[in-house]
Structures are given as C-alpha cells and as structure tokens.
Amino acid sequence: MASFLAHYIELETSEHLYRQLVEKSPDGIMVEKDGELIYTNPAIRDLYGRETNLIGEKVTDIVLPSEKSHLYKDSTAVKQNTAEKKLIQADGSALPIETIEKPLLYKGEQATQIMIRDITYRKQMEEFINQSEKLSVAGQLAAGVAHEIRNPLTGIKGFLQLLKATTNEHHSYYDVMMSEVERINEIVNEFLYLAKPEVYKIEKHDILDLINEVIMLLNTQAILNNQQIVTNFSLDLPKITCESNQIKQVLINIIKNAMEVMSEGGEIYITVEKSEHNLKLIVCDEGKGIPKERLVHLGEPFYTTKEKGTGLGLMISRKIIEEHSGTLSFASVVNKGTSVTILLPIH
Ligand SMILES: Nc1ncnc2c1ncn2[C@@H]1O[C@H](COP(=O)(O)OP(=O)(O)O)[C@@H](O)[C@H]1O
Ligand SMILES: [Mg+2]
CATH class of the missing domain: 1.10.287 (Helix Hairpins)
Known part of the structure; x- marks a missing residue:
C-alpha cells in the first residue's frame, strides 16, 4: 500500500512537472484534431491577445488563409513540419510566427501538436x-x-x-x-x-577656418542674390578632428540650401559655440521654412521640392556628420525660416 502511495505521489509530481513545462512555456503549444483545437497552453492566449482559450476553434480560422498549411493526418509519420506564417490577433493585426507541427497520439487518437513562436524580432x-x-x-x-x-x-x-x-x-x-x-x-x-572610396585625411582643424573658406566660395553668389552671410563665433573654440573636405562639403550643402530658399534676399546667420562636449554649429536662414510634416523627409535620398534639385545634398551631409560621430538636426517655422544644427564631438 505504502509503495503504491509512493508511486502515486511520484506520478503526481512528475505529471505536475510536465504540466508546468507546457503551461509555463513562452512558446505557444496547441493540439489540433480534425481541424479543431482540443488543447492550448496559456502562451497561445497571449500570442493571440485573447481573454479565453481557443479550444473548439478551427485552426484554419486563426492562421492567415494564404499561409495555411497541410496538417498531418497520419500519426505514424515521424516527420515534423516547420513553417513561417502569420497569426491573426484579437485586434486584427497579423503577428509573424514560426510553427512546428508534429503528429501526436492524444488520448489514443491521431492529432497534431503545433508549437508557435513569435518571430517579430527575427x-x-x-x-x-x-x-x-x-x-x-x-x-x-x-x-x-x-x-x-x-x-x-x-x-x-x-x-x-x-x-x-x-x-x-x-x-x-x-x-x-x-x-x-x-x-x-x-x-x-x-x-x-x-x-567613391576616398583617401581620407583625418586631422585637427579649426572649424572657423573651414567656415571662412566656404563663405569665401559662396559669397559672390550670395551678394548677387542680395543675401548677406553673418557670422557669430565664440572665442577660444577647440579644434575638431575631421576630414576637412567632407565638413566643407556639408557646409556648402547647407548654406546653398539656405541661399536657394531666400529668393528675395535676406540674412544667413552662422553661429558656432561650445556646448558641453560638442561644437555646436547653427545655420539659420530667413527663407520660407519647412512645414512640420515635411521635416521628417529631410535627408531621405531624392527628397527634393526644387525643380532642379537632386535631393541628395542633405542625405550626403547627414552621412558625413554621422561618420564624424555627430548629429544633424533641423528646426523650422513656416514663413520665418529654418535652422540647421550640427553637433560635432570635441575629442
Ligand atoms: N534651409 C531650407 N529651407 C527650406 N527647405 C529646405 C532647406 N534646406 C533643405 N530644404 C528642403 O529639403 C530638400 C532637400 O534638400 P537637399 O537634400 O539639399 O536637396 P536639394 O537642395 O537638391 O533639393 C529641399 O528640396 C528643400 O525642400
Ligand atoms: Mg541642396
């Protein structure tokens, strides 16, 4: 009697253990028989975003139709079937999943065990x-x-x-x-x-020198356009480590954009100051500004609103600044103007 009890307790314990393994599994586990679900573990409920379990539902109703797959009818088959599918959640959204289907004898009858894993991240x-x-x-x-x-x-x-x-x-x-x-x-x-794979020459440069060279290059055109480039530089700015031609290219792109947006003339302000561990360079214009919904598109390849634009200038600028571990950001008020801010780390 005692040994029977011990055996019974042992059975109970191991049953409990196995039940835990299935019930606490982060992957969904369900059993399907004749197209209907006869068992689902709690993870299935979470994956589907449902309050109740899905017992009695048709498998074909809860997996997107285009990706329904053949379910095994032959429990003697040892093969398992792995597939990527989508499941339809309670709110109608489709979740990418991987399913592993395997034939199974469930309470003596042929059924299919289906494991479901959320593969959104993958x-x-x-x-x-x-x-x-x-x-x-x-x-x-x-x-x-x-x-x-x-x-x-x-x-x-x-x-x-x-x-x-x-x-x-x-x-x-x-x-x-x-x-x-x-x-x-x-x-x-x-x-x-x-x-093009350039031969880069990374050196320490005084950013003010680079800005002045660029202004010299663009000033004739600016004067013709009735525009004035006004600078405001802090004193004793540290040098930055950079590829000077690339930084000049960025400055040209940004100042040219400012010039192109001020057809009636006006002022372009360039300020440089130290901001914590960065050098902060701001180019402000008095142009027509950029509506908020368009701001997010700045820097996308081929995004241009100009008849003769390429839509590549800002994309290249962003790439260069990011390669220098810096950031490029935009702020704008329609009909007032736009300011472009470059932060470059001081090493
Ligand atoms: N300072 C600015 N003011 C208003 N819009 C701007 C300014 N700078 C850039 N933009 C907008 O961003 C777009 C992309 O600029 P860019 O990449 O330099 O290409 P492109 O100048 O060839 O159009 C411009 O077409 C314009 O719509
Ligand atoms: Mg441009």
Missing part, C-alpha cells in the same frame, strides 16, 4: 539586413554607372557648345540642352562622391 532583423544589402549593392551599381556616364557627358557638352557657336539659330534650345546636361553632371558627381 523578421525585423532579416528585413534590416536585406535592406542594407540592397542599399550597398545599389550604391556600388550607381557608382559604376555614374562613372560611365561622366565621360560621354563631357563629349555631349563639348559638341553642344561647338554646334551653338557655328549657328545663329535655336540658341535657346542649346542653352536648355546644356543646362540639362549640367544637371545630369551634378547628380552624377554627387553619386560618385557618395560611393
């Missing part, structure tokens, strides 16, 4: 890797194509100039053609800049 990672691969392949292709385009362009431009010089007719057509060729050239150059 899917996001896969998507991310896919996207980066696509981008880098696209970048390499674009650089190759851009390079090939540049030489024929030079030829076309030269002969257009020649043709124009030999005739008195259609001069305006030649001008349009040449300015369009110039535009292609600009796009190609920006692309090449983005992809």
Whole structure:
C-alpha cells in the first residue's frame, strides 16, 4: 500500500512537472484534431491577445488563409513540419510566427501538436539586413554607372557648345540642352562622391577656418542674390578632428540650401559655440521654412521640392556628420525660416 502511495505521489509530481513545462512555456503549444483545437497552453492566449482559450476553434480560422498549411493526418509519420506564417490577433493585426507541427497520439487518437513562436524580432532583423544589402549593392551599381556616364557627358557638352557657336539659330534650345546636361553632371558627381572610396585625411582643424573658406566660395553668389552671410563665433573654440573636405562639403550643402530658399534676399546667420562636449554649429536662414510634416523627409535620398534639385545634398551631409560621430538636426517655422544644427564631438 505504502509503495503504491509512493508511486502515486511520484506520478503526481512528475505529471505536475510536465504540466508546468507546457503551461509555463513562452512558446505557444496547441493540439489540433480534425481541424479543431482540443488543447492550448496559456502562451497561445497571449500570442493571440485573447481573454479565453481557443479550444473548439478551427485552426484554419486563426492562421492567415494564404499561409495555411497541410496538417498531418497520419500519426505514424515521424516527420515534423516547420513553417513561417502569420497569426491573426484579437485586434486584427497579423503577428509573424514560426510553427512546428508534429503528429501526436492524444488520448489514443491521431492529432497534431503545433508549437508557435513569435518571430517579430527575427523578421525585423532579416528585413534590416536585406535592406542594407540592397542599399550597398545599389550604391556600388550607381557608382559604376555614374562613372560611365561622366565621360560621354563631357563629349555631349563639348559638341553642344561647338554646334551653338557655328549657328545663329535655336540658341535657346542649346542653352536648355546644356543646362540639362549640367544637371545630369551634378547628380552624377554627387553619386560618385557618395560611393567613391576616398583617401581620407583625418586631422585637427579649426572649424572657423573651414567656415571662412566656404563663405569665401559662396559669397559672390550670395551678394548677387542680395543675401548677406553673418557670422557669430565664440572665442577660444577647440579644434575638431575631421576630414576637412567632407565638413566643407556639408557646409556648402547647407548654406546653398539656405541661399536657394531666400529668393528675395535676406540674412544667413552662422553661429558656432561650445556646448558641453560638442561644437555646436547653427545655420539659420530667413527663407520660407519647412512645414512640420515635411521635416521628417529631410535627408531621405531624392527628397527634393526644387525643380532642379537632386535631393541628395542633405542625405550626403547627414552621412558625413554621422561618420564624424555627430548629429544633424533641423528646426523650422513656416514663413520665418529654418535652422540647421550640427553637433560635432570635441575629442
Ligand atoms: N534651409 C531650407 N529651407 C527650406 N527647405 C529646405 C532647406 N534646406 C533643405 N530644404 C528642403 O529639403 C530638400 C532637400 O534638400 P537637399 O537634400 O539639399 O536637396 P536639394 O537642395 O537638391 O533639393 C529641399 O528640396 C528643400 O525642400
Ligand atoms: Mg541642396
């Protein structure tokens, strides 16, 4: 009698243990028989976002139709079937899951055990890797194509100039053609800049020198546009470690944007100051500003609102600043102006 009791207790304990394993499992476990669910563990309820268990429901109703899979009818089969599917949650949203289906004898009858795992994170990672691969392949292709385009362009431009010089007719057509060729050239150059493996020279530079060089470059155009570039630099600014041509490229892109948005003239303010462990550079314009819903698109490739824009300037600028462990941000008030802030770490 005593041994029977001991045996019974042992059985109870092990039954309890196994039940715990299934009930506390973070993966969903359910058993299906003839298309209907006859057992579901608590994790299934969480995955589906339901209050009650799903016993009695049809498997085909809770897995997205396009991804329904064949369920085993033969319990002697040892094969298991793994698939990626989506399950429909209580609020109607689709959750990416992995299912493992295996034939099972449940209370002496043929059934299918289905394990369900939430693979949202894995899917996001896969998507991310896919996207980066696509981008880098696209970048390499674009650089190759851009390079090939540049030489024929030079030829076309030269002969257009020649043709124009030999005739008195259609001069305006030649001008349009040449300015369009110039535009292609600009796009190609920006692309090449983005992809070409440059020999970088990282050195310590006084940012004010770089800014002054850029202003010198752009000032003639600014004066023609009736614009004034006003600077306000703090004293005793530390030098920053950077690739000077790249930082100048960023400054040109940003100041040119400011100039392009102030067709009626006005002032462009450039301030530089120290802010904790960063150098803070702000370029402010008095242009038409950027509506809030458009701010988020700044820096996306090919995002431009200009007839002759490339939509690459800010993307390249952001890339460069991030490579320097800095940040690029925008603030804007419609009809008042825009301010672009660059933070660069002081090493
Ligand atoms: N200072 C600014 N004021 C208003 N809009 C701006 C400013 N700078 C950039 N933008 C907006 O961001 C877009 C993208 O700029 P950018 O990447 O330099 O490309 P592009 O100048 O060729 O259009 C511009 O077309 C414009 O709509
Ligand atoms: Mg631009």
